Amino acid sequence: MSLLVVNAAQVVTPQGRAARSGSRQGEVARHPRAVVRAEGPTVVFVGERAEHDRRFGPANTVVDAEGGCVIPAFVDPHTHLPFAGYREAEFDRRLRGETYAQIAASGGGIVATVAATRAASEDELAAATSERLDRQLLWGTATTEAKSGYGLNLQDELKQLSALARAAAQHCVEVVSTAMPAHEVPPEWRHDHEGYVRLVVETIHPAIAASGLAEGVDVFCEQGVFSPDQTRRLLADAPRHGWRIHLHADELSNLGGAELAAELGAASASHLLHVSQAGIAALAAAGTVAVVLPGVSFFLRDRFAPARTLVAAGVPVALATDCNPGSSHTESMPAIMALACLGAGLYAEEALVAATLNAAAALGRADRLGSVEVGKQADLVVLEATDPKHLVYHFGVNLVRHVIKAGRVVVRDGRLVRSSAPGIA
Ligand code: NIG
Ligand code: FE
Numbered sequence: 001m002s003l004l005v006v007n008a009a010q011v012v013t014p015q016g017r018a019a020r021s022g023s024r025q026g027e028v029a030r031h032p033r034a035v036v037r038a039e040g041p042t043v044v045f046v047g048e049r050a051e052h053d054r055r056f057g058p059a060n061t062v063v064d065a066e067g068g069c070v071i072p073a074f075v076d077p078h079t080h081l082p083f084a085g086y087r088e089a090e091f092d093r094r095l096r097g098e099t100y101a102q103i104a105a106s107g108g109g110i111v112a113t114v115a116a117t118r119a120a121s122e123d124e125l126a127a128a129t130s131e132r133l134d135r136q137l138l139w140g141t142a143t144t145e146a147k148s149g150y151g152l153n154l155q156d157e158l159k160q161l162s163a164l165a166r167a168a169a170q171h172c173v174e175v176v177s178t179a180m181p182a183h184e185v186p187p188e189w190r191h192d193h194e195g196y197v198r199l200v201v202e203t204i205h206p207a208i209a210a211s212g213l214a215e216g217v218d219v220f221c222e223q224g225v226f227s228p229d230q231t232r233r234l235l236a237d238a239p240r241h242g243w244r245i246h247l248h249a250d251e252l253s254n255l256g257g258a259e260l261a262a263e264l265g266a267a268s269a270s271h272l273l274h275v276s277q278a279g280i281a282a283l284a285a286a287g288t289v290a291v292v293l294p295g296v297s298f299f300l301r302d303r304f305a306p307a308r309t310l311v312a313a314g315v316p317v318a319l320a321t322d323c324n325p326g327s328s329h330t331e332s333m334p335a336i337m338a339l340a341c342l343g344a345g346l347y348a349e350e351a352l353v354a355a356t357l358n359a360a361a362a363l364g365r366a367d368r369l370g371s372v373e374v375g376k377q378a379d380l381v382v383l384e385a386t387d388p389k390h391l392v393y394h395f396g397v398n399l400v401r402h403v404i405k406a407g408r409v410v411v412r413d414g415r416l417v418r419s420s421a422p423g424i425a
Contacts (some may be wrong), residue, residue, distance in 0.1 A: 003378065003407050004052070004059035007038040009044075009386040011046055011070040014353040019289055019316035026350035036070055041406035046372055063402055065382045065411060071352065072371050073142035073379035074333040075402060076357035078270050078291050078320035080183075081146035082160040083128045085116025087325045095411075100300055100327070110150070110184045113325050117160065125163035132323065133173045135331040137261070137411055140381040140400040143174040145320075145363055147218055149183025154204050157181045161213035172405045176363045178246060179205065179214035182226055182234045197230045198285035201237065206408075209241035216267070216363075217242035221257045228260050229278035235264055246363055250274045251296075262286035268318065268362040270304045273297065284314040289362040291318045292354070293338035294339035295328035307344035318358040319351060321348040336396040348389040380404040 011031040014020055020027060035052050036061060037045040045052055058292040094100065103109055113115035117125070129146070136144055146164050161177055168175035181204045189196035208214050217238050221231040231247070237392075238245050244267045249257025251271035255325045258279030261269035269283060270291040283290055290310050295303045310317050319336050322328040330336070337351040347355065360370030368377050383390065390399055403411035410417050 001040060001061070001407065002056075002059040003061040003063065003404065003409070004051065005063045005065055005070055005380065005382065005404070007067060008034060008036070008065035008382070009067050010034065011036060011372055012352070013072055014357040015355065015371055017367045019287070019318075019358045019366060020353050021284075021316040022314040023385045024313065025317060025353055025358075026347050027314050028349050028352060029361055035377070036372060036380060038162050038404070038407035041377050043372060043376050043378045045235045045376055046374060052405050061409060063404065064380065067386065068383045068401055069386055069388060070372060072356040073381050073405065074140045074355045075363065075365070075369055076136060076141045076144040076320050076323070076333055077268060077318055077359040077362040078293060078322050079144055079146050079151060080322070080324035081132050081144070082125050082164045083113050083117050083150050083325055084120035084125060084128060084150065085113055085325065086264050089111060090326070094300075103275065109326060111187055113150045113386045114152055114186060115183070118156045118313055122159050122163045122166070125160060126166040129164055129167035130171060130235060133167060133171045133175070134416055135401060137173050137416065138400065138414070139175065139332040139334060139398060140403055141332050141333050142332070142379040142405045142410075143176065143360070143363070143365065143369055145176040145178055145216075146179040147178040147183070148214070149180030149218070152181060152184060152186035154207055156213060157208060157212065158203055161211070165213055172408070172410045176216070176365075178216040178218050179243070180218040181207045182231075183206070183218040183386045184220060184225060188256070191223050192224075193230070197226070197234060199379070200234060205237060205241065209243070214243065216246055218246040219243070220248040221255055222231060222248065222251060222258060223253045223255060228255055228257070230271050231260060232264070248272065250276075250279060254279075258283050267364060270320070270322070271296065272310070273302065273303050275306065280310060280313045280315060283310070287316070289318050289358055290315045291320050291362055292340060292344060293328060294323040294344050295330055295336050296322050297343060298339050299328045304344040307340060311346070311350060316358050316361065317346070317350070317354050319354040320359065332398075334391045334399065335396070338392040341392045342395075351392060352388050378404055378407040378413060
């Protein structure tokens with residue numbers, strides 16, 4: 001099966017098979033009036049129409065970009081998708097002046113979502129996850145990471161990951177799953193954090209590894225949650241389990257989380273609102289991707305991560321939604337790109353690279369995803385705009401017209417193509 005995208009104003013894409021950093025964070029190739037051809041799931045040509053027509057025959061599917069631009073589909077490298085219940089009442093309390101910490105202390109916060117997620121069936125979680133995958137796709141995300149971490153016991157962590165796997169099996173969005181039983185200390189272990197750390201290390205992590213339901217692991221290293229020492233112990237077995245390491249680091253305070261992520265060879269360190277200069281230098285030296293989550297800063301009315309300083313120091317910066325019911329309730333990567341530019345100071349092209357190639361690198365997939373280049377997977381977005389700068393400039397509206405996943409049209413004219421689940425032609 002072949003697919004050809006025609007009548008694009010331009011194709012705008014980062015290039016390469018590794019994360020971009022420093023002055024190259026914002027480097028993109030622009031191919032004016034180029035066509036893109038895929039054979040099966042793979043891009044085989046990006047260039048002038050006349051050259052295409054000399055080298056290739058007609059394609060099975062032709063997508064008319066109608067003067068819009070073509071970019072790589074977004075990769076969302078940090079979400080908490082398989083959750084149940086919403087916290088809009090808590091959101092309203094925050095609007096009226098209560099803080100996230102005060103709400104957590106009164107029994108709300110993560111613990112409220114843990115209770116709802118434990119009470120939900122696997123079917124309900126799979127259905128809720130699937131709806132979120134649909135919404136991501138409509139906003140141009142074709143690959144997403146998703147974490148457990150609202151089960152916080154063996155049975156409910158496995159239920160979250162199974163629900164995620166079931167939703168993923170029936171969806172064209174590629175899902176990268178991460179085990180995060182160390183997202184918080186559950187209420188029943190509040191008086192024995194060490195006991196919970198031991199339970200995770202000795203029982204929950206090994207059982208998740210044996211299930212094959214996760215390819216990475218994440219820990220919330222934070223004051224009052226898991227200390228750097230506990231985080232080190234929680235992640236010591238990650239190599240033996242074959243897991244890529246991610247870390248929630250330096251979000252609410254500075255505990256040296258970035259330094260720890262670098263020391264452990266983490267693929268990514270997320271949040272980083274309170275990262276130190278030493279932490280930034282450590283990330284740069286290790287090549288750890290900094291996943292900036294400006295949705296959280298906006299949603300919690302907190303400071304933004306020092307994105308400009310991270311770029312200047314040569315740390316590859318990626319962007320993610322952190323989609324979750326408490327601190328960033330959105331599936332939209334364009335919304336996150338706008339916040340990254342207007343709140344955290346990135347430039348539009350830097351945000352585009354952060355939402356595509358660098359996000360793919362955070363998930364160990366930069367060799368296959370994140371750019372529109374010959375040999376890469378044909379995961380493309382056609383925008384209703386001539387330039388991707390409109391993604392941040394024309395904020396709050398969905399400019400995603402078509403989405404192509406592995407060479408197949410999965411969103412057409414802003415609507416899901418329902419036959420696009422895997423295995424259905
Ligand atoms: O990534 N930082 C910790 N956890 C989530 C928030 C989870 C919640 O409030 O439900 C985060 O921001
Ligand atoms: Fe998170």
